[in-house]
Amino acid sequence: MELSERQKKLLAAIVERYIATGEPVGSKTLVDALGMPVSPATVRNEMAALTAKGLLEQPHTSAGRVPSGAGYRYYVDHLMKQYDLSPVEKRILDAKLRTASGDSRQVLETASSLLAELTHCAAVSTTPSDASAVVRRVELVPIGARTAMVVVLTSSGLIKSRVCRTDSEITVDMAETFYNLVNDNFLGKPTAAVTVAKIQTLAVSLGEKALLMTPLLVTLAQLAATTERTQMLLEGQSNLLGYREYAQNAFELMDFLRHAEPLDRVFSETPHAPNGEPSVVIGRENPYRELQNSSMIFGKYAIAGHESGTLGLIGPTRMDYARLIPSLQYLTEIVGKVLSDNVEE
């Protein structure tokens, strides 16, 4: 798309003003705001041209212009000057995130909250998952006579634990049997291989011990499943209610956001931006109708170099891309760093 310098300047100004005020932008306002050495009439001509190119829209004949989806897209791709977070802000975010370190879920929760607060949008994050992960280690921690905690450690650095109650006492002998079983059948295998089905076949060969082992093994399978299944955390939904554009149909969007799968699909199906930059999906570009009045910005965080999960935010199409994109990017970076700390190098 060919635009003259002046058109670019105008488009940027219109987008930025509309983002700031939420009101359609008229020619006069624009001249006043920009202090341009041209008259409103000239600006009107240019605006008509931008409208013809599909970059602007008119809500109705006699209102100012509003950026179209394509308009935002052009702005994001070519015009916007990103506003990075200040060093102070960065340090604050760092500190808040570090205090949650040690528990990956809490890190993500904190990150989502911070993101929501920072951006006044809804923030989502997915728990780390790595389909290629294998079981690296399993531990059985006695808690009580009939209670033990099963701990699973995957090659991707995830650590999950869960309490299991058995019907009989957990003896040293039993623990040994358990470790042997795990060593022989699961260690080094993909987490996806630790299934209840597999356990049932094992149980057959165990004879009388099967009854004792099953609860422990089932717990193990449940844990393996949770390392596989990405969970989604959502924060700051209520932020959306503050925007005019959601006054009517907030329910639809918020209801949509409750379900993890569709969002996850958007995350995985959007072609990655090259160098770790966040992806931006604007309005109608969204595959789901419920999102078509919204924009999303999201990026993958990497644990120990492997892309593991996603951090994203959802807000009105009229969001402050120039500020929010760098904010999201910074948070994905430090979330990755903090979570990598848990991983044995």
Added chain:
Amino acid sequence: MELSERQKKLLAAIVERYIATGEPVGSKTLVDALGMPVSPATVRNEMAALTAKGLLEQPHTSAGRVPSGAGYRYYVDHLMKQYDLSPVEKRILDAKLRTASGDSRQVLETASSLLAELTHCAAVSTTPSDASAVVRRVELVPIGARTAMVVVLTSSGLIKSRVCRTDSEITVDMAETFYNLVNDNFLGKPTAAVTVAKIQTLAVSLGEKALLMTPLLVTLAQLAATTERTQMLLEGQSNLLGYREYAQNAFELMDFLRHAEPLDRVFSETPHAPNGEPSVVIGRENPYRELQNSSMIFGKYAIAGHESGTLGLIGPTRMDYARLIPSLQYLTEIVGKVLSDNVEE
């Protein structure tokens, strides 16, 4: 408050009809719906009496009547016939909750979701907490050369774990020092006593080992803190948007719900209902302005006989008390049961 039988019948009918439709109830509608052997005029007289007693209100001169706060209260306390869940529904809830067993947080999350879905209200739950709990057991699980998981078990049955990374290798010797420290200083002490301050005084007497021990001990303190701090889980906020009464000011309420402390205050300050029945706080009875257009139903669940946390729901004053109270009650019961399973008797 003295009401004739007919007045009671009418009040109940008005409350139930208003709950069902959300429209003010008029005399004619009422006669039609109830098939009463009296004329609308008679009903009007009775309604005027109920209004004089403060049990009904008129939105404006010529509209039907709407129950007042006192009206709902009278209904809940004296008139309502509770609708218990069907055995089938109960079994389904049971099953869904059991699958989450083993991880108390997940149990509560599931319970809140189920409650929200069941009631079309917002559902909250607080994680178990017991101020009188003492540290019963601490375990150190090696995860990698420099990584270990610290596990804390309290007398109230809570089990929390967290990964800790140290600056040096974790040797058998170090583990022994750690266990000794824990035995001597923390075991049997209230969880509140495990503070960073205490750890700092300990560190002084440790000499060169202090540097190695500190990360482990700090993690221990963080864990102890999480057993103390009640967390709050909120689900189904978006359900509220479906109600007319929240069309305007949903933001205010949802923003209020994000903060755990005030809600927790309501939970703890409301005088308990006697025999484990849920408490009901209706409209203006709420201490917080933000809740005064809403009602809450909540109850405590008990782990191994001790009241530990709260399950609650928040919705419009015009909620279906007769159905929701038993639903909430049932859920608190089974949440207690499921969570008690983790506790060694």
Added chain:
DNA sequence: GTTAGCACTCTAAACATCAGAGTGCTAATT
């Protein structure tokens, strides 16, 4: 104690009016 009848009140919807903001076009200007 109950009820028919009726005047009265208030709301919500439908309709009309009008100022204001912004446009597009034309013709004049640089």
Added chain:
DNA sequence: AATTAGCACTCTGATGTTTAGAGTGCTAAC
């Protein structure tokens, strides 16, 4: 050729007006 002043035109949103309908309270009769 680009810019601009001028102007007629359009559409919205705020405001006012009207009207049908629902529901009430009161009175007088049953």
